Amino acid sequence: MQGRGPQQRQGPGPGHGGIQMAGEKARDFRGTMRKLLKYLSAFKFSIGIVLVFAIASTVFAVIGPKILGKATTKLYEGVIGQLSGTGTGIDFGYIGRIILIMTGLYLLSALFSYIQGWIMAGVTMEVTYRFRKDISEKINRMPLRYFDGTNQGEVLSRITNDVDTISQTLNQSLAQIVTSLTMLVGVLIMMLTISWLMTVAALLFVPLSFGIIGVVISKSQVYFKEQQDYLGHVNGHVEEMFGSHNVVQAFNGEEKSIEQFEDYNNTLFGSAWKSQFLSGMMMPIMMFVGNLSYVVVCILGGWLTVRNTITIGDVQAFVQYVRMFTQPLGQIATISNVLQQTAAAAERVFEFLAEDEEVNEAEAPIQLPAVTGRVDFQHVKFGYRPDRIIINDFSATVNPGQKIAIVGPTGAGKTTLVKLLMRFYDVNSGAILIDGHNIQEFTRKDLRGMFGMVLQDAWLYNNTIMENIRYGRLNATDEEVIAAAKAAHVDHFVRTLADGYNTVLNEETTNISQGQKQLLTIARAILADPQMLILDEATSSVDTRTEILIQKAMDALMQNRTSFVIAHRLSTIRNADLILVMNDGDIVEQGTHLELLARGGFYADIYNSQFEQAEAGYAA
Structure with a gap:
């Protein structure tokens, strides 16, 4: 089984975006992203609206602290004027208007954010649906040679895990890229309009933050990779052992299985503990560095206020902007790793869609x-x-x-x-x-x-016995299905079941033997009424008495039909x-x-x- 470790994310703390550990990387990042963008071109109008609303929502949020700072300054001036006896007091009308403006801005920001999220969710589901539809149709066009040489879990991983990874990125990260860049640029501009000196002081701590991120990621990435690998080993071992649990018990292999599981599990525990511990160190360190920048900004802001270079409201607004500036930095670091994982998933999907297909049909069949x-x-x-x-x-x-x-x-x-x-x-x-x-x-x-086929392995799907037989000819009536069942000598045992022909077959069905399942596939072939028959070990899973009955039914079925019978039991083909x-x-x-x-x-x-x-x- 193809194991896939969970995405490791560090939740955003005060003033900081989350940091995600790098996962599997694409061999051709640029080429894959170009293919993905081309694939998304069918939704460019909707995505364009999402980007516009994301920018508008961010702009309204960025303007807020600057306007709020004016209210703080007016409030401060009113209090100082009252204390000194030189002013007229606090202008509550002005502050009230500021509050109304702020409320309107934040409501618009929230509304635009909701709209872009709603549109993007629809686009994401459309893209996910299209990817899975393309993969499903591709599977039907691919030669059997591919599936004979490819693990089934690998194919399933393309249509489930890889498509889900692309879907999550589109739904969560595409708009976040725009909002983070918009916020980064907008906040930087607003900070410069307040004080270039305080802006330079705040930016001095950015290289230190990225340096810490780089060191921690380089140390923890080894353990995250090991964690992902051994999570796959554990899942694969559990699936294999429980899928063949009766065989393990029959050969007294429980002890060896447990030893193997403990070996995988201990390694997974060690790598998971170390990776989580190292990544857990990141936020406290980042918060410490961030707090240092706040201290420097507050001291420098107080000094500039005393010199009447800036107002007290500007200092308050600047502190808010410092927090808003560090947040998109962390988000961009997170998104860069998410994009690497997305590119790896998209590359696997596009590689599958580009696999050789069956030789084209004849132009004039x-x-x-x-x-x-x-x-x-x-x-x-x-x-x-x-x-x-x-x-x-x-x-x-x-x-x-x-x-x-x-x-x-x-x-x-x-x-x-x-x-x-x-x-x-x-x-x-x-x-x-x-x-x-x-x-x-x-x-x-x-x-x-x-052709009608009865294979050595009885293939039945999760549905009733009636529908499993009807699979041979989908427009057959219930009477025709029952007639085919009688010809294959399955009618009697089906009627002994509590639900008869309405019995649902699935992995938990234990009241039908392997031989009886084989009889159902033979009934399906009889219902299909083909010109030619292929019987591959058709009686290999039934007892001698049932085999004789089937042979009689098959002899009647094969009358005037070309039939190919593959058998190891030579007594059946005399x-x-x-x-x-x-x-x-x-x-x-x-x-x-x-x-x-x-x-x-x-x-x-x-x-x-x-x-x-x-x-x-x-x-x-």
């Missing part, structure tokens, strides 16, 4: 009015890798309605042959023809619609019209069951060895 079921294999050569050819020179002719059995030891190429027939893979050379037409002249949809015996990717023998036994060759050796094993089993 053939559509046969009726399929007779004649199949010709003409000197087929294939290998999953060019340097490892597993089918060397395969030729055979299958007439309509024939039952073709494909037998041979493990790795002989039996299932590979079926994958080629369905165009899950394309041949390296040679050709496969259906009714005289190369299968590459059909669309994949039309080609695969000619009545085949043609048996293809494969070994090391080639057909070494072909003929009927009796013909092959009479030759005493490879097929006879396999058959006799199975017969001897069966006799030994009965004797035991």
